[in-house]
Amino acid sequence: MENEQNGFSDDSSDELYEHQVITADPKQTLLRVDKFLMDRLPNVTRSKIQAGIKDGFVKVNGDTVKPNYKVHPGDEVSIFLPEPPRDEEVVPEDIPLNIIHEDEHILVVNKPAGMVVHPAYQNWTGTLVNALAYHFQNLPEMQGNEGRPGLVHRIDKDTSGLLVIAKTEKAMNGLAKQFFDHSIERTYYALVWGVPEEPNGTIHINVGRSLKDRRVTTAFPDGDFGKNAITHWELMEDLRYVSLMKCNLETGRTHQIRAHMKWIGHTLFNDATYGGDQIIKGTVFTKYKQFVQNCFKAISRQALHAKTLGFVHPATKEFMQFDSELPEDFQTVLEKWRGYVNFTDNPED
The missing domain is CATH 3.30.2350.10 (Pseudouridine synthase)
Structure with a gap:
């Protein structure tokens, strides 16, 4: 599963909201801004970072720059997105789940077409994760995937079908390893x-x-x-x-x-x-x-x-x-x- 938590939005807007500010160290060597951000946004590809810079989602000291701009010591690199910043709290919603299997460790659900798996820009409610938060408490979260309790993989909004959900840390770690190993x-x-x-x-x-x-x-x-x-x-x-x-x-x-x-x-x-x-x-x-x-x-x-x-x-x-x-x-x-x-x-x- 690709984690797009720190990804730049696919939509443009006349109003942008500041989401993150990264201040370059006083001893920072000159480094291209796209490479600078690559080291600090581990879940975002370089091509996505470059596209975000070109689209004006990244500013240095308040000004838009090109991907080859060299970051200097003390520079403030700001990331903007069209939507206001949100916290990672998931709002529980009473949405029915089609549960195929459940035990104390895992849950297998059959997701209908049209349901988004996790909250994201333009889809903050009505998702599978909102439903899980209502029906189950204290689901684990994968490191780097905060705000998406229980998830170890996902399928597209308009794709229907089976998903496995982790109910415990042990289950999450075990399933995550199998996905990593492609087994x-x-x-x-x-x-x-x-x-x-x-x-x-x-x-x-x-x-x-x-x-x-x-x-x-x-x-x-x-x-x-x-x-x-x-x-x-x-x-x-x-x-x-x-x-x-x-x-x-x-x-x-x-x-x-x-x-x-x-x-x-x-x-x-x-x-x-x-x-x-x-x-x-x-x-x-x-x-x-x-x-x-x-x-x-x-x-x-x-x-x-x-x-x-x-x-x-x-x-x-x-x-x-x-x-x-x-x-x-x-x-x-x-x-x-x-x-x-x-x-x-x-x-x-």
Whole structure:
């Protein structure tokens, strides 16, 4: 899980609020401001820092600077964001949870699409963490991930599916190590545009925040940017212009499946961020276009579901595996495509 607690906002605003001031030591040697901040914001990438500086989110002695500005002894480096500073207290909210499994150490929940996992800019309430704070007290927090009790990983707002929550420090440490070691079993089902030529494959390409648009994760095939990312995929169902794919994550980068699928030419169906909300494959006929638009209405999000989750229980040391049904919107759009293929193959039936 990438921690973006200290990340710069993706939104711009006419009013900026000071969040942090770092004063350079009197013995500070001349150092580029982006490198200066890299050493002091360990959870933020250099490209994000550079983009924040260019967008005016960083000031030195009250003035905006370029990323190559050299920090001098005694300089005051200030970080600004469009939203006012907030404390890390999570407001408990009585939001129902779909609990798949619970014991004294862990909790496995099935998150619905549309629910944000943790509070962040523009989503301070109504999140999974707000619900957890209401139903459970004294959940542990990972170091560097304050304000997100119980969390050891996350999935995107509009992705549905399984998450494991730590209820104790022992559970948090044990699960965090498994995520770090990439030994957690995570299987997603995705409906994508197009049909791959091979029945299965592995994508081993770096992914990271786009250098042009920080809201988007992109593939870096040369490995010069981003982080190591590995996705194993398998074709589950050929639906002519779309496919049902099974994706197993070996690593867990932000938007990894969405970026990897786009890279191999199979953008997730109705994924607006990555262009999947356009008709990428198929015919030019009006009836087909109307059919696809109806499919978009049936699943008003990217067609991605975290279906299974497997890990070694941090206390009992037993391997546990959990499975979830595809949500109704995903099932509906699948049936629509199956019906389309059947009708076009057998128009007189």
